[in-house]
Structure formats: structure tokens, C-alpha cells
Amino acid sequence: MSTATDDTVNTIGTDDETIQANAEGAAAKRTLxxxxxxxxxxxxxxxxxxxxxPWLPFKDPDANYIQPGERPPYPPSMSHxxxxxxxxxxxxxxxxxxxxxxxxxxLVAIAMGMFFGGLMGILAGYFxxxxxxxxxxIFIILLSFxxxxxxxxxxxxxxxxxxxxSLTLGILTIAxxxxxxxxxxxxxxxxxxxxxARTLGAKNGRIIIRELLPNVVIPMSALALLxxxxxxxxxxxxxxxxxxxxxxxxxxxxxxxxxGSRDLQKYPWIALIxxxxxxxxxxxxxxxxxxxxxxxxxxxxxx
Amino acid sequence: xxxxxxxxxxxxxxxxxIEDLVVEFKVSRNKTVKAVSGISFDVLRGExxxxxxxxxxxxxxxxxxxxxxxxPTSGSIVFEGNELTELSHTKVREARTQVQMIFQDPVSSLxxxxxxxxxxxxxxxxxxxxxxxxxxxxxxxxxxxxxxxxDRAAESKPHQFSGGQCxxxxxxxxxxxxxxxxxxxxxxxxxxxxxxxxxxxxxxDLKKKFGLTLVFIAHDLAVVKNISDRxxxxxxxxxxxxxxSDDLYARPAHPYTNxxxxxxxxxxxxxxxxxxxxxxxxxxxxxPPSGCRFHPRCAYAxxxxxxxxxxxxxxxxxxxxxxxxxxxxxxxLS
Amino acid sequence: xSNTAETPLLELDGLRTHFRTExxxxxxxxxxxxxLRRGESLGVVGESGSGKTVLSRSIMGLLPSSxxxxxxxxxxxxxxxxxxxxxxxxxxxxxxxxxxxxxxxSLNPLMKIGKQITEPLRLHLAMSxxxxxxxxxxxxxxxxxxxxxxxxxxxxxxxxxxxxxxxMIAIALACGPTLLFADEPTTALDVTVQAQIxxxxxxxxxxxxxxxxxxxxxxxxxxxxxxxxxxxxGGKLVEYAPTKTLFANMMMPYTKSLMxxxxxxxDPSHSRLxxxxxxxxxxxxxxxxxxxxxxxxxxxxxxxxxxxPLVQADDPSHKYACWYPVGTPEFEKRDxxxxxxxxxxxxxxxxx
Numbered sequence: 001m002s003t004a005t006d007d008t009v010n011t012i013g014t015d016d017e018t019i020q021a022n023a024e025g026a027a028a029k030r031t032l033x034x035x036x037x038x039x040x041x042x043x044x045x046x047x048x049x050x051x052x053x054p055w056l057p058f059k060d061p062d063a064n065y066i067q068p069g070e071r072p073p074y075p076p077s078m079s080h081x082x083x084x085x086x087x088x089x090x091x092x093x094x095x096x097x098x099x100x101x102x103x104x105x106x107l108v109a110i111a112m113g114m115f116f117g118g119l120m121g122i123l124a125g126y127f128x129x130x131x132x133x134x135x136x137x138i139f140i141i142l143l144s145f146x147x148x149x150x151x152x153x154x155x156x157x158x159x160x161x162x163x164x165x166s167l168t169l170g171i172l173t174i175a176x177x178x179x180x181x182x183x184x185x186x187x188x189x190x191x192x193x194x195x196x197a198r199t200l201g202a203k204n205g206r207i208i209i210r211e212l213l214p215n216v217v218i219p220m221s222a223l224a225l226l227x228x229x230x231x232x233x234x235x236x237x238x239x240x241x242x243x244x245x246x247x248x249x250x251x252x253x254x255x256x257x258x259x260g261s262r263d264l265q266k267y268p269w270i271a272l273i274x275x276x277x278x279x280x281x282x283x284x285x286x287x288x289x290x291x292x293x294x295x296x297x298x299x300x301x302x303x
Numbered sequence: 304x305x306x307x308x309x310x311x312x313x314x315x316x317x318x319x320x321i322e323d324l325v326v327e328f329k330v331s332r333n334k335t336v337k338a339v340s341g342i343s344f345d346v347l348r349g350e351x352x353x354x355x356x357x358x359x360x361x362x363x364x365x366x367x368x369x370x371x372x373x374x375p376t377s378g379s380i381v382f383e384g385n386e387l388t389e390l391s392h393t394k395v396r397e398a399r400t401q402v403q404m405i406f407q408d409p410v411s412s413l414x415x416x417x418x419x420x421x422x423x424x425x426x427x428x429x430x431x432x433x434x435x436x437x438x439x440x441x442x443x444x445x446x447x448x449x450x451x452x453x454d455r456a457a458e459s460k461p462h463q464f465s466g467g468q469c470x471x472x473x474x475x476x477x478x479x480x481x482x483x484x485x486x487x488x489x490x491x492x493x494x495x496x497x498x499x500x501x502x503x504x505x506x507x508d509l510k511k512k513f514g515l516t517l518v519f520i521a522h523d524l525a526v527v528k529n530i531s532d533r534x535x536x537x538x539x540x541x542x543x544x545x546x547x548s549d550d551l552y553a554r555p556a557h558p559y560t561n562x563x564x565x566x567x568x569x570x571x572x573x574x575x576x577x578x579x580x581x582x583x584x585x586x587x588x589x590x591p592p593s594g595c596r597f598h599p600r601c602a603y604a605x606x607x608x609x610x611x612x613x614x615x616x617x618x619x620x621x622x623x624x625x626x627x628x629x630x631x632x633x634x635x636l637s
Numbered sequence: 638x639s640n641t642a643e644t645p646l647l648e649l650d651g652l653r654t655h656f657r658t659e660x661x662x663x664x665x666x667x668x669x670x671x672x673l674r675r676g677e678s679l680g681v682v683g684e685s686g687s688g689k690t691v692l693s694r695s696i697m698g699l700l701p702s703s704x705x706x707x708x709x710x711x712x713x714x715x716x717x718x719x720x721x722x723x724x725x726x727x728x729x730x731x732x733x734x735x736x737x738x739x740x741x742x743s744l745n746p747l748m749k750i751g752k753q754i755t756e757p758l759r760l761h762l763a764m765s766x767x768x769x770x771x772x773x774x775x776x777x778x779x780x781x782x783x784x785x786x787x788x789x790x791x792x793x794x795x796x797x798x799x800x801x802x803x804x805m806i807a808i809a810l811a812c813g814p815t816l817l818f819a820d821e822p823t824t825a826l827d828v829t830v831q832a833q834i835x836x837x838x839x840x841x842x843x844x845x846x847x848x849x850x851x852x853x854x855x856x857x858x859x860x861x862x863x864x865x866x867x868x869x870x871g872g873k874l875v876e877y878a879p880t881k882t883l884f885a886n887m888m889m890p891y892t893k894s895l896m897x898x899x900x901x902x903x904d905p906s907h908s909r910l911x912x913x914x915x916x917x918x919x920x921x922x923x924x925x926x927x928x929x930x931x932x933x934x935x936x937x938x939x940x941x942x943x944x945x946p947l948v949q950a951d952d953p954s955h956k957y958a959c960w961y962p963v964g965t966p967e968f969e970k971r972d973x974x975x976x977x978x979x980x981x982x983x984x985x986x987x988x989x
Contacts, residue, residue, distance in 0.1 A: 192406040193414045193422075196476070199370050200426040201399045210425075214416040357827035358798075465916050495684040496854060497913035500898035504910055522828065529900035529908060548906035566832035568857030570899060572881045583783075584797050585827065 036291040039284035046281050050099030059090040061097040061249050073258075073267045083269040085257045095274050098249040101162060102232050102278075108166035109231035110224040113173030118220055120174070121181025126189055126208055135178070142175035147234070151243055160246045165238065169231045173224075180223050184216045218296045225289030229282035236278060251278050308615030309343050311545050311623035317381075318484055318516045319346040319369065324378035326361070326368050336589045338364040340540035341378070346484070351510065351517040353531030353548065355524055355563075359588050360537040362520045366486045369518070370404055371395050383483065400430060403477035407489035409469035413461040420446070420456040423476045430480065441479065448512070449475045449505060467498035471505060478513060486518045491526060503530055524567055528552055533621075536560050539588055539596045542615065546622035556618050556629040558601045595627065603628045644714050645672040646815060646848050647696070651708035652718070654688075654695045661921040665691040667872035668708070670947070673865075675815060678842060678849040680859030680880070683869035684895075686917035689852045692869065693818045696850075697733060698725040713815070731761040734809040736838075738821040740801035744793040750777075751789030754808050761812045776807040780837060799830035803837065810841060817842070820852045835862050856899060860884060865954075868892050871918040871928035874947065878955035888950055888962035890935045927959070935971045937961050 049056065059065065065080070065088045066072060072088035074080055082091035124135035151168050158164045188194060189212065197207050232251070238244045239252020240259070251274055257263075258270025309322065326339040339361040346352045354362045368375040371387060380387040387398060406412045413422050420442060427438040443453040449471040461469055470490060477485055487506070491499040507530065510517060521527050527534055528548045535545040536557065544557040555561045582600045586592060592599050598608035607627050615623045654666040666688045673679050683689040694700050696710055698720060710718040717728065737743040745753060754776060755769035764772065770789065777785035780803040793801055802822060809817055819838060823831035839862055842849050851863055859866050859880065866883050868876040868891070876889040887893045897911035915932040918924055924931050930940040937960065945958045961967040 192408055192412040195372065196404070196406065196412050196473070197414075197425070198372060199399055199402075199404045200429060200476070200480070201396045202425075202429050203396070206429065211414055215414070357829060467916075496856075497684060497895060497898050500900075500910035500912040501914075503900070504912060507907065507909075524828070525900040525902050528902060528906050529904070529910065531906060552902055562829060564902065566829045567902060568832070568835070568855065568861055569902065570856040570860045570884070570896060572860045572884050574861065584799055584830075 032291050032295050036288055039288045039291075042280060042284045043288065046099060046277070047103060049096045050103050053093075053096045053100060056096070058093040058096050061089060061093040063090075064088040065090060073263075073270055075267070076269055076273075082273045083267075085254075085270045086263070086267075091254065091270065091273055094249040094254045095251070095277055098251045098254050098274070099277075101245055101248060101250040102235050102252070104162060105166045105169055105235045106228040106231040109169040109173045110177075110228045112167075112170030113177035113227055114220055114224050117174040117176070117178030118181045118216070121178040121183075122185045122208060122212060122216060124178075125182040125185025126204070126212065128186075132182075136182070139175040139178050139182075142171065145172075147172050148241075151238055152241075155238075155243045160243065162245050165235065165243075165245055169234055172234075173227050173231065177220055177223055177227060181216055181220050184219050185212055188212055188215050219293060222289045222293035222296075225285045225292070229285040229289075232278065232282060232285075308542070308613075308623075308625055310615050310617055311621075312343060312345050313347070313621075316348045317345045318348050318350075318383060319518070320379075320381040321345065321365075321369070322379045322381075324365065324368060324380065325376045326364050326373075327376040330589060334589060337376075337540055337591075338588060339368065339375070340591070342537070342540075342542045344535055344542065344545065346516055346518060348516055349514065350533060351519055351531045353519045353521070353527035353534040354537060355521060355527045355534055356537035357522060357563075357585060359539060359585055361540040361588075362522075362537050363488050365537075366404070366488045366518065366520045369486060370399070370402060400426075400480045401482050402484045402486065403480065403482040405470070405473050405477055405485065405487045405490045407492055409466045409473060409493060410461055412473045413469060415461055417460065418457055419451070419459055419461060419464065419472050420453060422461075423456070423472060423479055426476060426480050432480075442475075445475045445478050446472075448509070449478075451475065465498070466494050467501055470494065470498075470502050474502075474505065474509065478509065481513070482515070484516045484518065486520070488520050489522070490519075492521060492523065499526070506530060524552075524563060536563070539586065539591055541596055542625060543597065544622075544624045544626075545615070546618075546624075547620075550620060550622050554618075554622070556622065556624040557597075557626050558603050558628075558630060559597050561630055595625075603630075646675045646677075646713055647673040647850075648711040649696070649708070650711075652692070652695060652710060653705075653707040654691055654700065655705045655707075657703055657705065658921070662705075663920045664872050664923065665704075665920060666695055667923075669867075669869075669874045671867055671874065671877055673816075673848050673850070675848055676842070676846045677865065678839075678851060678863045680863035680866040681850060681852045681869060682854065682856060682859055682866060684854055684917060686871070686920065687869040688872040688920075689854075689869050690820055691872075693735070693820055693850060693852050697729065697735060697818060698722070699735075727761075730757040730814070731812045732814050733816040733818065734812075734814045735818040735820060736802070736805050736809045736822045739825050740798065740805045741793065743805055744801060746793055748792075749789065750791050750793065750796075750804055754789075754804070754811055757808065757811045772811070773807075776811055777804070779810070779841065780804070780807045781833075782807075798826055799834065802826060802830075802834055806834070806837065806841070810845070810847075813845065814847065816848045816850070818850045818852070821854070822851075823858065824853070824855075831858075838862070856896060868895075871923060872920055873928055873958065874956075875929065875959070876955075876957040877947070878950070878952070878957075882952055882955050886950070886952075886955070886963075888955070888957040888964070889959045890933055890961075890963065890968065891929050893963050894934070934975060935961060935968050937967055 065084060067074065072084055073086045074084045074088065076083040080090050080092065082095060084090055120135040120138065124132040150172065154164055154168050194207060194211050197211050235244055235250060236252035236255060239250055239256050244250050244252050254274045255271050258267060263270055322343045323341050324339055324343065325337060325341050327335045327337050330336050342365065344352070354365060356362045369380055374388065382398060382402060385398065387395060390398065413419065423442050423446060424438060427433065427441065432438065433441070446453045446456055451468060451471055464472065491502050494502060503526065506517065509515065519527060519530050531548045533545065534548050534551045536543045536559065538559050544551065544555070544560050551560065552564065555564055586599065594609040594611050595613050598604040601608065605628065613625045613627050615625045617623055618629065649669050649671050652666060652669045656663040656665060669692060681689045681692060695706060698717065706718055708718065709716060712733070717725070751770065751773055754773040758764045758769040758772055773789060774785045777788055782788055782800055782803050796804065822838070823834050826834065835858065838849060841847065851859060853859060863880050865879050867874055868889065870891050876883065876892050887896060894911055894913050898913060900908070900910060913932055918928050926941045926943055927945055930936045933940065939960050945960045947956050947958045949956055
């Protein structure tokens with residue numbers, strides 16, 4: 001455990017910052033915190049339910065469980081913990097199966113973002129010059145592109161499948177993650193350990209992979225988790241426009257089913273329950289991303 | 304000041320020989336600034352050359368130019384008989400194994416995500432030197448010789464060490480490839496006084512043990528005097544004076560050197576602490592003064608100083624100064 | 638000059654500043670007693686972690702609310718420890734002000750220089766705009782900035798480091814404070830500029846009969862610019878004396894070792910420097926006995942057990958905290974042993 005002081009003189013950071021920051025902040029942030037683990041558990045549950053939905057004891061999400069004598073929708077009960085929608089489809093099952101789509105979309109989005117965005121961002125930040133000009137230009141274009149228009153374009157030209165929706169949102173994640181990667185790379189490249197690696201004879205490729213990547217990956221991941229939340233919400237938004245995946249439930253579609261004003265008043269559970277699941281999932285992703293960022297940040301400033 | 308003065312270059316077993324080094328940087332679209340404007344010097348084997356000067360004088364840039372990071376705009380850098388500026392990219396990389404560098408910020412010189420021992424191992428892996436066991440042994444040996452426990456190094460990251468220790472780890476990393484020349488760029492400026500002494504003593508010891516040649520760049524003249532055999536004073540990209548350490552401090556000939564020495568706060572209340580004869584602020588390197596670059600701030604300047612750039616001339620005893628009016632009876636230190 | 642007032646301008650009595658952290662109580666400043674008269678200058682010397690910066694911030698009351706203060710700080714006879722920020726605000730700028738280390742960080746980059754100087758004038762002294770501007774120009778002249786009128790309209794980034802520091806000093810002096818804190822004011826500057834700035838501070842001190850507290854790690858700086866010196870280590874005051882007395886007769890081994898570890902111009906090149914092994918103490922769990930004992934090459938068994946109190950030397954104005962200071966037989970004996978080994982006390986493996 002590092003002591004609260006060290007012997008570097010003020011030219012690096014002011015003395016009082018060192019003492020106070022080390023004493024208070026770094027010590028406090030040395031763990032990820034209880035909140036992080038709660039968020040992680042929730043995310044874990046949701047992912048597990050979605051991933052293994054076909055093998056878990058959920059009801060069939062597309063089947064109509066009409067009860068004789070009563071008209072759907074049915075409120076939450078023992079046989080339908082989340083209730084059913086107007087077509088007597090089990091909401092718990094639809095939420096679980098819907099998670100498969102929504103979370104896949106989210107994962108693909110961040111995977112694309114981190115891979116392509118990260119690649120472009122790191123190259124732009126490390127080499128600067130023409131690499132930077134080209135990639136930054138690409139980023140700007142991607143950011144200026146109205147996401148809705150892109151989504152409509154793609155879904156009308158191609159099919160409304162999981163693949164195309166994921167791709168669309170993936171493309172939209174590239175620029176934000178890429179820019180963070182670029183900025184982080186620039187700030188690390190200026191630090192002397194990168195210069196040291198070069199003087200030791202390391203080639204550029206080695207420097208990028210062994211020196212920069214481990215450092216850049218962390219803020220990128222933190223952002224990626226946030227991005228996943230955005231992608232999941234974006235899918236829900238697309239569903240409202242009728243632009244989401246055609247087959248099968250998604251969180252957006254499940255929410256949409258119960259979003260009519262009359263339905264919200266009389267049968268609130270249809271929309272509210274999936275909304276709550278969506279909300280907590282995105283909240284957990286955001287929170288976890290933030291905690292990761294500050295955990296690794298704090299470790300660095302505890303110099 | 305000497306742009307093209309080579310009177311001070313010597314014969315002998317030279318590890319490094321720099322001639323007419325110029326390093327230019329692009330400041331904006333049309334403007335370039337010459338951080339180093341034509342300096343020459345040499346370093347004999349086993350010598351420690353100190354380069355001293357204030358901010359903007361180009362000393363750090365000189366150090367980096369030797370490492371070719373970035374490669375200089377013009378001039379010749381001969382290392383162990385090889386002209387570095389003419390080498391291909393690959394050959395320059397290879398030459399790097401013989402010339403290593405130590406930087407100012409001890410903590411930022413090490414990869415924060417890697418254990419300290421791995422950072423020291425890195426150079427051996429880059430060049431695939433030796434077997435795994437040999438590398439491991441070498442690293443442990445060197446870590447011990449700089450005073451760092453190898454086991455602790457294996458499991459700890461830079462932020463768990465103090466600044467002085469991080470600096471020692473950087474020294475270890477520089478030594479692992481068995482270099483001939485080590486360039487130290489302000490290696491102790493960021494350290495506390497007592498730690499500074501540790502690192503300076505360490506460098507002296509290692510120099511003897513490994514037969515190193517050092518170029519020590521710093522702004523603290525007392526530190527430079529302590530560790531160097533020969534000292535070069537730079538101002539605004541030019542070399543003003545070069546002499547053996549003791550001689551430079553005993554008989555400083557250049558007015559700038561005199562002012563520099565006068566300005567150092569000596570830890571002695573009886574010493575004269577009034578400011579030496581310096582006027583004004585350091586000028587910007589973008590638009591340097593004509594003739595002798597120091598003339599606008601020099602108490603002894605005359606017409607010739609603004610017209611003609613002085614060349615390095617001998618004052619005897621391997622002591623050279625670039626000045627039209629060197630201080631004939633220099634102030635001897637009390 | 639130093640006897641103009643009978644009551645000292647500043648009196649500290651057993652000042653303690655602790656920070657509550659998850660690791661425990663950080664004793665950043667642990668019992669400092671000293672006094673300063675009007676017009677006098679005090680140097681506070683120490684390395685990182687000595688508590689010197691926290692000390693100056695404590696006196697000014699600039700620390701966050703998580704800090705706990707004990708003891709007494711009397712400014713012009715008035716107890717100021719424990720006053721709220723609201724009450725302290727009347728003192729800041731007007732009675733006591735601070736010049737910081739890095740002028741680039743301390744000046745607002747988006748505000749013109751002129752405004753940064755006139756702000757305290759208009760706030761504390763309720764000056765009119767015209768009056769304030771005039772005063773600002775005069776202040777810039779006082780700090781030797783050429784073309785003072787033009788400077789009012791410039792931004793900090795347009796000035797060099799040395800000039801920015803002078804602007805900081807002008808701002809600090811604007812309302813005529815009686816006490817100026819200079820916290821490592823020259824560390825980030827070139828040595829020639831450093832000399833000019835220190836001279837400037839000294840000049841202003843004499844002209845305004847102002848007290849100055851100069852916080853630094855550089856013994857050279859305090860040697861020429863202070864009347865008294867307080868040496869701090871691990872949050873404690875370990876030696877305290879008038880400047881000339883201190884340099885002539887250092888008592889505490891820490892001070893002595895510090896002095897010996899500095900390369901001096903008068904020494905020949907390649908002189909072996911004395912070193913102080915180890916690192917500064919953990920302020921949460923300080924070592925038993927004397928804070929410095931684990932690193933002290935002259936430590937005797939008693940030093941590791943009992944904490945030495947601050948006592949007087951032969952000269953009553955010279956105080957130190959050590960059981961076996963310079964001059965005692967134990968010290969001299971050990972010193973001779975060390976010198977005989979060529980002063981290689983950094984058995985580097987022992988360094989933690």
C-alpha cells in the first residue's frame with residue numbers, strides 16, 4: 001500500500017494535492033464499491049436470463065395463454081409474474097426473450113465500436129498527421145449523420161433483421177468510442193514511457209499493442225458500457241417507430257404493446273414492467289462503466 | 304555565440320561527436336522555430352558531459368536529437384564512428400541499443416499498467432537477447448545494483464513506488480541493454496533534495512561499474528557541476544561556453560555564465576544574494592536577436608555584439624567561450 | 638524594523654491539522670509553534686510530505702472541511718483558527734494573501750490580467766473602476782513589468798512564466814496585506830528569473846513592512862531571503878532559528894544531512910553527496926519516537942522510543958527537537974564513523 005506521501009517534488013503535482021488527494025480520494029476509490037457489485041449482479045441476472053431463455057422455465061413468448069372466462073390482458077399473478085399483454089402473451093417470457101435481441105444489439109454495437117472505433121482512434125492518436133485527418137473526418141461524418149435517418153435507410157433498403165439493426169447501431173457507436181480512444185491515445189503517447197519504449201528500440205506495432213492498448217482499453221471499456229446502454233435504448237426507440245426487428249419480441253416492442261394511453265391507464269404493467277427492466281439495466285451499465293473509470297483513474301493518480 | 308565554432312572539438316577516443324546540429328520545429332503553417340541553431344561538441348569515452356541552460360535553450364532537444372527523436376533537421380551526429388543521420392531506419396533502431404535515455408518525470412517514464420520488473424525486462428524481449436533464464440537473471444542483477452528488490456518489483460506497479468525509486472528503475476531499464484552512452488534528461492529535477500543525492504551517487508557508481516559515458520542535461524548548475532567532468536552552457540539554441548567543470552565555475556568567462564552562477568541561491572546566508580547583472584526576460588526562440596543572442600541582456604554588450612555572431616575561442620586549458628568580450632577577470636567564487 | 642509592533646503579527650501555538658481518511662487520521666501538521674513579527678520573513682523548509690504546504694494553507698484557512706484543526710492561530714492578536722470561510726474571506730486578499738507555485742494554473746486563463754488585479758481592489762477596498770485601474774497599473778510597475786498599461790488588456794498565456802509570477806504577486810499585493818505567503822513561488826521558474834522574483838518579494842516586503850512566509854524545499858532560497866527558518870519533517874517542527882544562526886549551527890541531524898546532500902558550487906566536481914536513505918514517514922502511522930529516527934544515521938535507541946520535545950539551544954531563539962543533536966558525543970562519534978567509510982550511507986538495499 002503506497003504511503004500518503006512520496007518524495008517527488010512539486011513540479012509534478014502540488015504538494016497539497018498529493019497529500020489531500022492521496023489521503024482522501026485514492027483511499028476511498030480503491031475498491032469498486034458496493035454499488036458496482038449490485039449493478040454487476042443485476043446485469044448478470046439479465047444476461048443470464050436472456051442467454052439461456054430457451055432452456056429456462058419461461059413460458060413461450062409468442063403463445064397466447066388465454067384464460068377461459070376472462071379477457072386479456074391479465075395482471076401479474078402466480079402463473080404470470082409479470083402479467084400478460086392484450087394478446088395474453090406472457091410478459092416475463094417476452095422480456096426474457098426480448099432481452100436476447102436487445103442485449104445482442106447492445107453487445108454488437110459496442111463490439112463494433114471498440115474494434116473499429118478503437119482501431120481508428122488509436123491509429124489517429126498515435127501517428128497523427130494524415131491518419132488523424134482522415135479518421136477524424138470519418139468520425140465527424142458519422143457523428144453528424146442523423147441516426148434515425150440511417151436506421152430508416154438501412155431498414156427500408158435491407159431487411160429488418162437482428163443483423164441489420166445491430167449493424168446500424170454498431171456503426172453509430174464507432175465515432176464516440178473512436179474519439180475517446182483517440183484522445184486517450186494522444187494523452188498517453190505524450191507520456192514518457194512511450195518515448196522510452198521507442199528509445200529502447202521498440203517498433204511502432206509493439207508500442208501500440210503493449211504500451212498503449214492496455215492503457216487505452218480502460219476508458220474505452222467504460223465508455224463502451226455506457227454505449228451499450230444507449231444502444232439498448234435506441235433499439236427501443238426504433239421499435240416505437242416500427243423499425244425494429246421483425247420477428248420475435250424485443251424490449252422496445254414489448255413496451256410498445258402497452259404504450260397506448262388507454263393501456264397505460266388501465267393495464268400499466270404491460271409497459272411499465274419492461275420499462276423498469278430496461279431502466280435498471282441501463283442504469284446498471286452506466287453505473288458500472290462509471291465506477292470502472294474512476295477506479296482505474298484513482299489508481300493512476302495515487303502516485 | 305558560436306553557430307559555427309569548432310575550435311573546442313578534440314581528438315581522442317570519442318563516443319559521440321556532434322557537428323553543426325540544427326533542430327527546427329514547425330510552430331504554425333509558415334513559422335518554424337530553431338530550438339538548436341548549429342552547435343557542435345564531443346564526448347570522450349568515460350566522460351560525463353553536462354549540458355546546462357535555462358528553458359528554451361535547446362538542451363533537451365539536443366539530447367533527443369542524439370536519440371533521433373525526432374531526427375535533427377541538419378548536422379552530423381557520429382556515434383562510435385557511425386554517422387547516425389545517414390543510417391536507415393532499421394540501423395537507427397539498432398544503434399538505439401547502445402544509446403539509452405533517462406527522463407525527467409520518473410513515474411510517467413514507466414508503463415502504469417505493467418509491473419516494474421516487466422518494464423525492465425522489456426528491452427531484452429524487444430531484442431530477443433538471451434534465453435528466458437538469462438534475461439531473468441540479468442534483470443534481477445541490475446535491479447539489485449540500483450537498490451530495488453527484484454521480488455517486490457515483480458509484483459508492484461510504478462504507482463506503488465516513490466519517485467526516487469521509479470527513477471532508479473528507469474536507470475535499471477536503461478542499463479539492461481549494456482549501452483555505451485546514457486543521456487540523462489533532467490533526471491533529478493523532479494525529485495526531493497535528499498533523493499536527488501541518492502540518484503546522483505547511484506549514477507556515479509554505475510558509471511564506474513559499467514564503464515558508461517554520460518550526457519547529463521539539467522538546469523541546476525550545482526547538480527551539473529557535481530556529476531560532470533566537462534560542462535557546456537547553452538543559450539537560445541547556441542553554445543556559449545564549454546570547459547571542465549571545476550574550471551567553468553572557478554573562471555566563468557561568458558557574461559551569461561556569470562549571471563547564471565550569480566543567480567544560484569547558495570545555502571549560505573553570508574553569501575551575496577543580490578541579483579547578477581541580467582536584464583529583462585528571456586527572448587522567444589522564434590525571433591532570436593541578431594549577432595550574439597545574449598546581447599540585449601548583456602551588461603557588457605557593444606555594437607559588434609549585435610552585428611556579428613561570436614565564435615568559440617580558447618581561453619586556455621580546454622576552456623572555450625563564444626563572446627566578443629569575455630569577462631577577462633572573471634568573478635572567482637568565494 | 639522587526640520591532641515595530643509589540644505583539645507578533647502571527648502566532649502559532651501547537652497547530653495540528655489532521656485529515657480524516659479511510660486509512661485513518663493523516664497527521665499532516667502535528668504541533669507547530671512559532672511566531673512572526675510585522676515585516677519579518679520566515680522560511681518554512683521541508684521536503685514532500687513534511688507538511689509545509691498544509692501548514693500555510695491551514696493558517697490561511699484554505700483547507701477543505703474534512704480537515705480537523707487544533708491549537709491556536711492568532712493573527713494580529715485575533716484567533717482565526719476555526720473561523721468560517723465567510724469570516725476568513727474578509728481576511729483573504731485584504732490582510733493575508735498567497736502566491737502559488739505554478740502561475741499558469743493560478744491565473745484565470747480566460748480573464749484579462751487587468752481584471753484579475755482590479756477584482757480584489759474593487760471587492761475589498763470598494764474602489765471605483767477608474768481608481769482600481771490606476772492602482773493596477775501602479776502595481777504592475779511595482780513588480781517591474783514593462784509596458785504596464787498594455788498588460789492590463791492581455792491574457793495570461795501572452796506572458797512568460799516569470800511575468801505571470803509577477804502578476805500573481807501584484808494580485809497578492811493589491812490590497813496591501815500585512816502577511817504574504819509564497820508557496821514555492823520560484824520552483825517552476827528558471828534560475829535567473831527565480832533570483833529576480835525573490836528579490837522582488839524582498840523589496841516589496843521592505844517597502845510595505847509586510848511579513849512574508851516563504852515555503853520551499855530549497856535551502857539556498859531561504860538562506861538569502863529570510864530572517865528566520867522553520868524546518869519541518871513529517872508534520873513536525875524539528876528546528877527553528879534565525880537564518881544566520883541556523884546555517885552557522887545546525888543542531889538537528891535532519892537539517893545537517895539535508896545540507897550535506899545538496900551539491901554546492903564551491904565543492905569540486907564529483908564530490909560525494911551525503912544521502913538520507915528511505916522515504917518520508919507514513920503520516921497515518923508515524924513511527925514511534927522521533928519521526929526521523931528510522932532514516933536517521935545518527936539515531937540512538939532512545940530515538941526510536943521517545944519523541945524528542947522542542948528545546949532551546951544555547952541561543953534562546955534557536956529551538957530544535959532531537960535527543961542527540963550535532964555536537965553531542967554520540968553524534969560526533971557516529972559522524973566520524975560515517976566519514977571514515979567515505980560517506981556511503983545509502984546501503985541501497987535497505988531503502989524501502
